[in-house]
Amino acid sequence: VQLQESGPGLVKPSETLSVTCSVTGGSVSGYYWAWIRQTPGKGLEWIDFIYSGGHNPSPASRGNGRAIVSVDTSKNQISLRLSSVTAADTAVYYCAKLEYTFSFRALQIWGQGTAVAVS
Amino acid sequence: DIQMTQSPSSVSASVGDRVTITCRASQPIRGWLAWYQQRPGKVPRLLINAASSLQSGVPSRFSGSGSETDFTLTIDSLQAEDFATYFCQQTNNFPYTFGQGTKVEI
Numbered sequence: 001v002q003l004q005e006s007g008p009g010l011v012k013p014s015e016t017l018s019v020t021c022s023v024t025g026g027s028v029s030g031y032y033w034a035w036i037r038q039t040p041g042k043g044l045e046w047i048d049f050i051y052s053g054g055h056n057p058s059p060a061s062r063g064n065g066r067a068i069v070s071v072d073t074s075k076n077q078i079s080l081r082l083s084s085v086t087a088a089d090t091a092v093y094y095c096a097k098l099e100y101t102f103s104f105r106a107l108q109i110w111g112q113g114t115a116v117a118v119s
Numbered sequence: 120d121i122q123m124t125q126s127p128s129s130v131s132a133s134v135g136d137r138v139t140i141t142c143r144a145s146q147p148i149r150g151w152l153a154w155y156q157q158r159p160g161k162v163p164r165l166l167i168n169a170a171s172s173l174q175s176g177v178p179s180r181f182s183g184s185g186s187e188t189d190f191t192l193t194i195d196s197l198q199a200e201d202f203a204t205y206f207c208q209q210t211n212n213f214p215y216t217f218g219q220g221t222k223v224e225i
Contacts, residue, residue, distance in 0.1 A: 034215075044163070044206055044217040059213065094162070105210035106153035106168040113162060 001026035003095050003111035011089075011118050017082040019114055021095030028071055029053040032098035033078045034107060035069060037091035045091075047080065049098055059100070085118045092116075121145050121209050125218035132197050132223060140192045140221045142207035147187040151211035154183055154192045157220075158203040166205075167192065197223070 007019035021033070034049040048064040052071040061069065068081045078095055092115045096107040122145035132138050142152065154167040165174050167183040170190055180195040194201055202225055207218040 043219045044208075046208075046214040046216060049213070049215075061213070064214075099168075103172075104168050105151055105215075106165050106208070107155070107163070108165055108174075110162045110164075 001097065001109055003097065003109060005093060005095055005111045005114040007093060007114035007116050009114075009116065011085055011116060013086055013118055014084055017080075017085050017089060017116055017118070019080050019093050019095075019116065021078040021080075021111055023076045023078070027073075028076050028078060029073055032100045033069075033071065034096050034098045035067070035078075035080045036094045036096060036107070037089075038094065038113070039091045047082075047093075050078065052078075087118050090117045090119075120214055121148065121212055121216050123207055123209055123216050123218040125205075125207055125221050127221060128219065129222040129224060131225070133225070134197055134199060136197045138194045138197055138201075138223055140205055140207075140223075142185075142190045142192070142218050144188045144190075144209055148209045148211035150186050151209060152183070152185065152190045153208045153210055154181075155206045155208065156201075156203045157206065158200075163206065194223070 002024045004022045011017045030053045035047040048067050048069045050069040066083045070079050092113040094113045095111045097109040099108040124143045150170040152170045155163040157163045171183045182193050204220045204222045
């Protein structure tokens with residue numbers, strides 16, 4: 001499985017940042033997916049996660065304010081929308097596969113990341 | 120949110136040295152701690168899951184231990200390719216927060 005993020009590169013303050021993660025070599029269905037970002041000043045920051053497939057998954061995200069994570073199974077993609085961005089949202093955005101089982105909880109596969117600047 | 124504190128922030132070491140990095144959680148997280156390695160300009164790579172379970176393909180000179188609030192990552196006989204930044208992450212409670220990183224420098 002490989003993940004590849006794509007994004008706008010530059011977003012204006014107060015607008016909505018949209019980044020997409022394309023999954024190849026496997027299906028998005030039946031797995032957990034997460035978005036993380038990295039800045040020089042704040043290091044790695046967890047944004048949110050989603051489970052693709054099934055009803056009432058456990059765990060399930062309770063949402064994260066400005067961030068909305070969604071899955072498009074027809075395109076095998078995961079998306080992140082972050083509203084009302086400011087300069088503090090300038091970061092490299094990563095998607096990752098969250099392996100979540102009885103004995104395993106970690107970000108096992110990461111995309112290459114996409115850099116987004118807010119200016 | 121659970122705060123994760125790593126120490127030291129950076130460490131200078133030589134090839135062959137033993138390096139120990141600690142990670143402390145602001146509240147008990149049982150054994151749900153992961154360690155990642157990030158080489159310069161590269162993507163984070165999972166080294167250890169559940170505090171001590173080495174990922175497939177990770178050299179055995181890496182080891183992890185700990186539970187509840189105190190965890191360690193040890194690198195025995197440091198190699199040139201180990202010079203990187205290491206992050207811990209708690210995976211007990213969402214949001215799965217990260218430590219600030221420890222840079223292992225030559």
